[in-house]
Amino acid sequence: MIDLSLIWIVIIALGVLIYVVLDGFDLGIGILFPFVEDRQERDVMMNTVAPVWDGNETWMVLGGAGLFAAFPLVYSTVLSALYMPITLMVIALIFRGVAFEFRFKANRTKKLWDQAFIWGSILASFLQGVILGAYIQGIETTNGVFTGGGLDWLSPFSLFTGLGVVVLYATLGCGWLIFKTAARVQDHMYRLMPKLMIALFVIFGAVSIYTPMVHEEIAQRWFSQPQIWYFSPVPILVILFTVLALRACKRRQEFTPFIYTLALVILAYTGFLISLWPNIIPPSVTIWQAAAPQSSQLFALIGALILIPIILFYTALSYWVFRDKVRIGDEGYH
C-alpha cells in the first residue's frame, strides 16, 4: 500500500518551503521599507512584488488547507494551541495586504499606509517565527485535543525565533531587491545585504546550538552515530553559502546573492525537518497518528497531483512576464 501520509507530508513541506521563500521576500520588502525614505523608491520596492504577492500568500493558505485535509488533527490542535499568534498574524497580514491597494489610492494618508505595510510585514514575520519556535518546543495534547495553556507559545526561545524570521525575510527581500531594482535602491540594498547576512548567520548559529541543548531528543537525532556523518554537511554548507553570498555582494553580482540566501533557507528548513521527523505534533504525535482517513487523503491527493504542476507552470509564467527590473516611473494599473 502506498503511504499517503508520507506523500502528503512531502507536499505540505514543499508548499511551506515555497511559501517561506516567496512570501519571505515580499514580507521582507515591508521590513526593509524603513531603510528607504524616498517615496518613489518605496513605490519601486512595492511594485517588484505587487503582481505576485497574493499568489505568494496563497501557498500559506495551501499549507493550512493541506493540513486540514490530510492531517486534521494537526490543524485543530496546533491552531488552537497557537491561537493568539496565529490570529494576530492574519490580522498583521490584513494591514500589509490592503496597503498594496490603499497606498496608491491615498493622498494625505499615504504615509499611514506605509506604516501599515511596514508594521504589518514586521509583525506577520515575527509571529510566523514565534509560531515556528512554539511548534518546535512542542504542543501538549491528550487524545488529540490541545490541553495546554493559552500562553504556552510565549517563551524566550519563540521570541528569538520570531526575531530570526524577521531577519531571514529581510535578507530574502534584500536579495530580491538587488535582483529586481537598479540605481539607488539597488545600491542601498548592496550595502545592507552583508549586515543582514551576518546577523542571519549568528541567529542560525544560536538556534542550532540552543535547540539540541533544550531538547534531548533532537540532540540525540543530530549527534549520535552514524547520523552525525549524514547531517554534518548541513552546518558546513551554511558557512559556505554565507561566505559565497558575502562575496557575491562585494562583486556586485545581481542574481546570486538572492540564490545563496535561498540555499540558506533550504538548508535551515532541512535542519528543521531533520529535527522533527517523524513527528508532526511535537514532541510525540507522528504523521501517521495524525493522518486523516485514507479516503480523504486520496481524494485530495488526486487534485494535488494534477493541479500543482499546472500551478507551478502558470506561476512561473507570471514571474516570467514580470521579469524586468522595476524602475522609477514604471506604471501599475492604478
Place this chain on the structure above:
Amino acid sequence: MDLGLTALELARIQFAFTVSFHIIFPAISIGLASFLAVLEWRWLKTNDPIYRDLFKFWVKIFALSFGMGVVSGVVMSYQFGTNWSEFSRIAGSVTGPLLTYEVLSAFFLEAGFLGIMLFGWGRVGPKTHFFATLMVAIGTCISMFWILSSNSWMQTPQGFTFENGIIVPTDWFAIVFNPSFQYRLAHMALAAFLVSGLLVAATAAWHLLKGRRDALVKKSFSMAMWMILALAPLQMFVGDLHGLNTLEHQPAKLAAIEGHWETNKDHGMPLYLFGIPDMEAEETKYAIGIPNLGSLIMTHTMDGEVKGLKEFAPEDRPNSTIVFWSFRIMVGMGVLMILLALFGLWLRKKGTFYDSKWLHKFALYMGPSGFIALLAGWFTTEVGRQPWIIYGVMRTKDALSPVSAEQVGLTLIIFVVVYCIVFGIGIFYMLKMMHKGPEFIYSIPHSDGEVIRASKRPMSTIDNDQQLDAPANEHQRNVPQSDEPKSNEENTK
C-alpha cells in the same frame, strides 16, 4: 475580556462577523470579474474603446475588492482551526479536502493571473491579457463551487460514516454533490452577479443624476439594467426551488422561516407578511398573513400540510425570530430588484431610460440592496441550520476549540476594530472611485452623437480628442493615472 458571554457565543459572533464582512468582497469579485471578462471580450470583438475604458475603470474597483477578499479570506481559512478545532478534528476529513480543492483549483488560478490582469497591459498581447482576465473570472466561480459544496454538505450531509468518533468519507461524489448543493450554488452565483449588477447600475445612475450622459455612463447603466432584468426574476425562481429543497431536507429551518408553529392538519398554511415569532411562548405574535398562500408556495396545493416548529424538540429548533425576518428582508429586496428591472424596461420602451430622475434615484438607492439581500439570505440559511453545525450530525456547541472566553473575546474586539477601520477605509476608497466615475482614456467623449462633457470645454473638441486618444498610441500606452499624475509624468521623462 469575556464580555459577559461564553466562549461559544463569542466564537459564533466572531465567525458571523468575520464571514459577513468577508462575503461582501468575493460577491463583488465574482460578479465584477465576469463583467470585466465580458467587457474585454466585447472590446476585442468590436474594437470599441468604450469597453476598454469601462474595463479600466471597473478593474480598479475589482482589484480593491479582491485584495480585501484575499486578506479577509485568509482569516476564514484559519478560523476553523483556531476557534472550531473540534469541528476540524471530527469533520476535517470532509471539509479539509474540499477547501484544499478550492485553494488548488481556484485561489491559485485567480492569484496567478491577477498580476497579468492588473499589471500586464503592454507586457502581453491583448489576447493573452483577455485569457488572464478569463482565468481570474473562472477562478472566482470555481472558488464559489467548492466553498458552497462544503457549506451545503454541512446543511445536507451525506456520503460518510463514523469511525472512532471521526467522520470518514465514503462517497466523494455524494459529498460534493449533496442534495442542497445545486440550489445553493445557483442561488449564490445569481446573488453575486446581482450584487455587482446593482453596484454598476447605481454607479451609473449616480452619474446620470449628476448630468453625465456620455457613452461610458450610458453603456454601464444599460448593461447593468439588462442583467438585473434577466437575473432578478430568475433568482426568485431559483430561490423558490431552494425553498422546496429546504422543506424536504431541513423542515425545522423552513418552519422557523415561516414562523409556523403548529402543523396545519385540516387547513391551509398561511403566509405571514408580518409577525414576531416568540421562541418562549411558542407562537408568532401580531401575525398578519395571507390564508393558504404558505401551503400554495410550499406544497403547490391550497391546503398542503407543512410541519410546524413544535414537531421538533425545543433544543433542536433554530431561532425563528431571526430567520423569519432575515428571510423577509431578502425576499423584499428581491421584489424591489424585479420592480427596478421592470421599471427600467418600461422606460427603455418609452425612450426616457437615460432621462428619468425617478429611475436613476431608484437604481441609486438599490445599490446596496444586493449586499443586504445576500447577507440576509446567508443569515437565514446559517442561523436556520442551528443548533447544528453539521445538520443532524454535530451540534455547534460541540465544535468549539478548547479556548477561553477571554481569548475569543479579545480577538473578537481586535477583529471588530481592525475590520471597521481597514475595510471601512477600503469601502470609502471604492465609493470615492465610483464617485469619480469612468474616464475617457482610449475613447472619445462624444460617441452616440452627444457631446455633454466636451461641450463644457468649448475651446476645441478636436484638440481634446487627440489628447484623449493619444494613449491608444503604442508609445504611451501606459497612462499615468495615479493620484499625482504630474510627478509621474516627470519621472517618465
